[in-house]
Amino acid sequence: MNVPAATSVSPAELEARLRLHRLPELGPARFKKLLDAFGSASKALGAPANAWKSLGLPFACAEARREADVRDGASHALSWLERPGQHLLMWDQPDYPALLAEISDPPPFLFVAGDPGILEKPQLAMVGSRRASRPGMDTAAAFSRSLASAGFVITSGLALGIDAAAHQAALDVGGRTVGVLGTGLEKFYPQRNRRLADAMIASGSAVVSEFPLDAAPTASNFPRRNRIISGLSLGVLVVEASVASGSLITARLATEQGREVYAIPGSIHHPGAKGCHQLIREGAMLVETIEHILEALRGWQQLSFSPTVATVTHPLLVLLHAAPHTSESLAISSGWALPKVLAALTELEMDGRAVCESGRWFARVS
Structure with missing residues (x-):
């Protein structure tokens, strides 16, 4: 089963957690409230309904836990995990992405198809319009190729338009990319990008979701998905977006999470530029080249990125x-x-001074 070897969760407890995860109206906060109150998912499932009610949980949650589809769905997820390249990361286990764990509402579960190890590598999110212009698509591809070549994992939502262009361009230069779905991994949406997702998985990248495997696309899932895109990343680059775009939700979440926000400007006559212009007025960094992003990260970490700095006197290399x-x-x-x-490790890796293997960083000996 593709759960971490160091996990302290027994098979019975894992099955119980998967059952809780399928309950209606049970988001991350309520999931954790149950585990904190009862000590385990197994005990929570066996607790009386009035104990759930005393925690302020909806009646529908307590009633649904014994339904057949909840048990069957958990069993199916356990079978899914038996297959190669299919993994489950849990928020209280050591292989959970550390940067994502810092946000206010990290998902209790992440289902991962592909390589979960890349979720610990430095990521930059790229988002934008699903109905992007051709220049917007070209810009997204150019930035993605450059950022992926610089060593960043490109993270996006596998939507049409800017998202797909960013994912594909990262693959084109042999880079890594992460797609975060607003559906379950077995209810892929949009189907037009199914082949792209398969190519990502096959090439050592990853597709992830916090939702049960069979979760269908619903409008409320996608803003929730956006907090994961920004939460996994050092920063979010908005390429092209209207003022009503979901990309602005991702940018707002990034700001709340303490991430950097970058926006590419466009013509004042192009509706797809208005969202980026709004972000710039609100404090996002105006970006015209990849160097603007790299310089912002360098200034943020208050380090010189010249090769002479990356010696054994570098604080991280000493460790x-x-x-x-x-x-x-x-x-x-x-x-x-x-x-x-993470930003410093990216530069050390680019300089050939450090390498990440199986989630651990090593100093390279020159």
């Missing part, structure tokens, strides 16, 4: 020469914020 570390343990040991650590 890595002593022992391998995860990015999260580097943040603890160095006292740096995790986004700053």
Whole structure:
């Protein structure tokens, strides 16, 4: 079963968690409230309905936990996890993406098709209109190729338009990319991008979702999906968007999460530029080249990115020469914020001074 070897969750507890995960009106906050109150999902499932009511949980939650489709769905998820390349990450386990764990409402589960290890690598999100113009698509592809070539994982929502252009361009240069769905992994939407998702999985990238495998597309799922796109990433680049675009939701969430927001300007006569212009007025960084993004990250982490800095005197390299570390343990040991650590590790990796293997960072010996 493709759950972490270091997990402390028993098979019975995993099955119970999967059952809770399928209950109606049970989002991340209520899921965690149940586990905090009862100590485990297994005990929560066995608790009386009035105990659930005392926690302020809806009656529908308590009633649905014994329904056949809840049990069957959990069993199906366990079978799904038996197949190669299909994984489940849980918010209280060591392989959960550390940057995502910092947001206010991290998803309890992430179903992953592909390589879960890339979720710990430094990511930049690229989002924009589903009905993008041809120049917008070309711009998205150009930025994605450059950022992927610079070592960043490109993260987006696998929607039509800008999202698809960004994912495809990263693949075209041999880069890695992460697609975050607003549906379950077995209810892929939109179907027009199914082949792109398959190519991502086959090439060592990943497609992820917090929703049960059979969750269908509903309007409320996509804003929830957006917080994961921004939460996994160091920053969000909005390429082309109207003022009503869901991309502006992603940008707002990024700001709330303490992430950088970048926006590419356009013609004042083009409706697809108005959302980016609004973001710039609200404080997003105006971006015309990839160097603007790289410089912003360099200034943010208050490090010079010249090759002479990346020596054994670099604080992170000193730690890595002593022992391998995860990015999260580097943040603890160095006292740096995790986004700053991830940005610094990206530069060290680009300089050939550090390498990530199986979720742990090692110093390269020159």
